[in-house]
Amino acid sequence: MEHLRATIQPLTLVDQVEDKLLNYLKESDISVGDSIPNEIELAATIGVARSVLREALSRLKMLGIIETRPRRGMIMTAPSVFNGMKRIIDPRILDEQTVFEMLHFRITLEIGMCSDLFLNLTEEDLCELDDIIKHSVLYENNEYDPYSEYNFHAKLYEIAGNKIVSEFQEMVYPLMTFVNKKFKDLIEPINIELEKEGKIVTHKELFSYLKERDEDGFTKALKNHFLSYKRLMRSRT
Amino acid sequence: MEHLRATIQPLTLVDQVEDKLLNYLKESDISVGDSIPNEIELAATIGVARSVLREALSRLKMLGIIETRPRRGMIMTAPSVFNGMKRIIDPRILDEQTVFEMLHFRITLEIGMCSDLFLNLTEEDLCELDDIIKHSVLYENNEYDPYSEYNFHAKLYEIAGNKIVSEFQEMVYPLMTFVNKKFKDLIEPINIELEKEGKIVTHKELFSYLKERDEDGFTKALKNHFLSYKRLMRSRT
DNA sequence: TACCTTTATTTGTCAGACAAATAAGAATAA
DNA sequence: TTATTCTTATTTGTCTGACAAATAAAGGTA
Numbered sequence: 001m002e003h004l005r006a007t008i009q010p011l012t013l014v015d016q017v018e019d020k021l022l023n024y025l026k027e028s029d030i031s032v033g034d035s036i037p038n039e040i041e042l043a044a045t046i047g048v049a050r051s052v053l054r055e056a057l058s059r060l061k062m063l064g065i066i067e068t069r070p071r072r073g074m075i076m077t078a079p080s081v082f083n084g085m086k087r088i089i090d091p092r093i094l095d096e097q098t099v100f101e102m103l104h105f106r107i108t109l110e111i112g113m114c115s116d117l118f119l120n121l122t123e124e125d126l127c128e129l130d131d132i133i134k135h136s137v138l139y140e141n142n143e144y145d146p147y148s149e150y151n152f153h154a155k156l157y158e159i160a161g162n163k164i165v166s167e168f169q170e171m172v173y174p175l176m177t178f179v180n181k182k183f184k185d186l187i188e189p190i191n192i193e194l195e196k197e198g199k200i201v202t203h204k205e206l207f208s209y210l211k212e213r214d215e216d217g218f219t220k221a222l223k224n225h226f227l228s229y230k231r232l233m234r235s236r237t
Numbered sequence: 238m239e240h241l242r243a244t245i246q247p248l249t250l251v252d253q254v255e256d257k258l259l260n261y262l263k264e265s266d267i268s269v270g271d272s273i274p275n276e277i278e279l280a281a282t283i284g285v286a287r288s289v290l291r292e293a294l295s296r297l298k299m300l301g302i303i304e305t306r307p308r309r310g311m312i313m314t315a316p317s318v319f320n321g322m323k324r325i326i327d328p329r330i331l332d333e334q335t336v337f338e339m340l341h342f343r344i345t346l347e348i349g350m351c352s353d354l355f356l357n358l359t360e361e362d363l364c365e366l367d368d369i370i371k372h373s374v375l376y377e378n379n380e381y382d383p384y385s386e387y388n389f390h391a392k393l394y395e396i397a398g399n400k401i402v403s404e405f406q407e408m409v410y411p412l413m414t415f416v417n418k419k420f421k422d423l424i425e426p427i428n429i430e431l432e433k434e435g436k437i438v439t440h441k442e443l444f445s446y447l448k449e450r451d452e453d454g455f456t457k458a459l460k461n462h463f464l465s466y467k468r469l470m471r472s473r474t
Numbered sequence: 475t476a477c478c479t480t481t482a483t484t485t486g487t488c489a490g491a492c493a494a495a496t497a498a499g500a501a502t503a504a
Numbered sequence: 505t506t507a508t509t510c511t512t513a514t515t516t517g518t519c520t521g522a523c524a525a526a527t528a529a530a531g532g533t534a
Contacts (some may be wrong), residue, residue, distance in 0.1 A: 010307070011244055011484075012485095012486065012487095013487070014295055014486085014487095015502090018299070020432070022324060025329075025330065026327055026329045026330060027329075032332065034406075038514085038515060038516085039516070040515080048487085048488090049487060049488045049489070050488090050489090051288055051291075051486095051487075051488070052486085052487065052488085054288075054292060054516095054517090055291060055292050055295040056295075058251060058292040058293075058295055058296055059295055059296055059299045062255070062296045062299075062321075063321055063324060063325055064325075064332065065324075065325060067332050068515095068516065068517090069493050069496090069515095069516090070247070070494085070495070070496085070498065070514085070515075070516050070517070071494075071496050071497085071514070071515045071516055071517090072495090072497080072514090072515070073514090073515065073516085074515095074516090078330075078331070078332050079325050079330070079331075080321055081325060081326070081331070081335065081339070082322070083321060083325075084300055084321015084322055084324075084325075085300075085318055085319070085321055085322055086527075087259060087300060087302075087321075088300055088301075088302060088316050088320075089316060089318070090263055092263045092264070093262065093263060093302065093315075093316070094315070094316075094318070095269065095315050098315070098318065098401070101399050101401045101402075102318070102401065103399060104402075105346075105399060105401055105405075107349075107404065108346055108349040108350050108353070108397075109342075109346055109349055109397070110349070111348075111349035111352070112344075112345035112346055112347065112348035112349025112350070113345050113349070115348070115460060116345070160345075162338050162341050162342060162345070163338060164335070164338040164339065164342055165339055165341075165342055165345065168342075178271060219349075223352060239512075249516095249517065249518095250518070251517085251518095275483085275484060275485085276484075276485070277484080285518080285519090286518060286520070287519090287520090288517095288519070288520090289517085289518065289519085290520070291485095291486090305483095305484095305485065305486090306485090306523085306527090307485050307486070307526070307527085308483070308484050308485055308486090308525075308526050308527050308528085309483090309484070309485085309527065309528075310483090310484065310485085311484095311485090316508090392486080418532045475531100475534105477532105477533080477534080478531105478532085478533075478534090479530100479532070479533090480529100480530080480531070480532085481518080481528100481529085481530075481531090482527100482528085482529080482530090483526100483527085483528080483529095484523090484524105484526095484527090484528105485520100485521085485524105485525095485526095485527105486524085486526100487524085488521105488522080488523085488524105489520105489521090489522085490519105490520090490521090490522105491518100491519080491520080491521105492517105492518085492519085492520105493516105493517085493518085493519105494515100494516095494517090495514100495515095495516095496513100496514085496515090496516105497512100497513085497514080497515105498511100498512085498513080498514095498521085499510105499511080499512075499513090500509100500510080500511070500512085501508100501509080501511085502507100502510085502511070502525070503506100503507085503508075503509085503510080503532080504505100504507075504508090
């Protein structure tokens with residue numbers, strides 16, 4: 001019962017005002033760049049104290065829906081979709097299951113990206129990837145040095161060409177690093193197992209599929225490349 | 238020049254306090270369920286007025302990192318990753334390019350999801366999908382009635398089994414509906430074109446691949462199923 | 475020991491005040 | 505008239521103080 005009570009968060013005035021402002025921005029003709037009535041006017045119109053209004057406005061500012069130019073008023077702006085999410089993607093805030101689901105999310109995305117990859121791939125892209133691989137160091141435990149590990153995948157996202165997807169990967173990446181460290185002892189035996197099965201896929205191999213424009217081969221190899229994470233996740237649920 | 242000035246948002250006290258609070262929550266030992274010092278104490282510690290502190294706290298409440306039980310204090314909570322994003326995923330707020338990139342994002346995800354789909358697929362799932370298709374209506378322009386269109390894809394996500402991914406699809410779905418309506422006149426000729434090329438893929442066909450457990454066939458068919466959106470997007474950039 | 479009363483605590487809300495910097499308008503000089 | 509300087513009004517950012525309301529804790533009573 002106590003647990004139920006906790007989930008029923010009473011709607012404060014600030015919550016209501018936030019909702020009203022959002023609806024106002026969505027339903028009125030105000031578009032990006034247009035100015036918004038000043039705080040005193042808004043507070044009077046809605047019928048709340050300025051402090052309450054400001055708490056609601058503060059939320060919208062964080063999301064990037066509005067911007068204030070001090071002493072000149074507020075305007076509506078085009079938000080980046082991840083403004084809110086950025087602040088909470090952190091293993092110290094999210095619970096373990098959520099972290100794993102975010103990893104899974106990212107892997108799913110990267111696999112789904114393959115067709116776009118081959119659609120856009122240029123010779124210059126291949127050169128850049130080759131460079132990244134040449135400068136990389138592959139440790140004994142089949143892990144790359146952090147920089148090239150990141151750069152290689154980031155480049156794949158860049159080629160696929162969706163900025164928001166790239167931004168997502170950038171945001172989620174630290175979770176992978178975290179999991180790598182925290183579950184090192186679980187990942188290593190999995191990698192040994194995979195090695196025996198011949199399912200360890202290096203960046204070099206992925207690159208050769210790209211070079212030969214073998215989409216199916218690449219996709220399958222990429223799936224194997226993520227196998228250690230998938231097995232780890234399976235073992236933790 | 239003026240344009241540059243606008244992008245340099247000065248860091249207000251509220252922004253700084255928000256940052257400090259986030260770091261505090263991340264770096265201290267406080268975990269989900271634990272209580273947080275009260276407002277007066279926090280304000281005094283940080284050295285700002287309670288109003289400023291409350292604006293920062295208000296943001297964290299919106300993200301779901303903290304919760305307040307009126308007159309009993311604040312506790313740290315486990316946020317849903319989309320609390321912030323939910324509020325801005327709306328075609329009336331996002332610009333056209335962002336809307337298209339979000340659609341592309343979703344399609345990428347659904348394609349990447351195929352292997353999980355076949356990993357988890359049960360006979361009961363097949364029955365449910367069959368039911369959805371049987372109750373659906375396919376119009377002349379190769380579109381389904383909105384309910385079964387949604388239910389079919391939502392069920393695929395459910396089978397794939399990642400809750401966050403499902404939540405994402407649910408959130409982004411309205412953007413598809415919006416694009417369908419707004420670009421009706423552009424989509425129809427594309428569909429006619431696709432019909433001639435024999436690349437129109439119905440839910441029924443997708444279902445038959447599922448039933449036969451043909452992952453490659455299904456994946457290719459799903460890619461074709463989204464071709465009209467991909468061509469539309471290509472024509473708008 | 476069980477029940478009732480009182481008190482302290484803490485968030486939610488309101489009101490008012492002032493600084494600072496800009497933009498607009500007014501005044502002045504060329 | 506034109507260009508420059510000065511003045512004023514506007515608006516956000518920040519601070520202070522106040523009170524209601526409801527809970528939890530403490531104290532008192534049967």
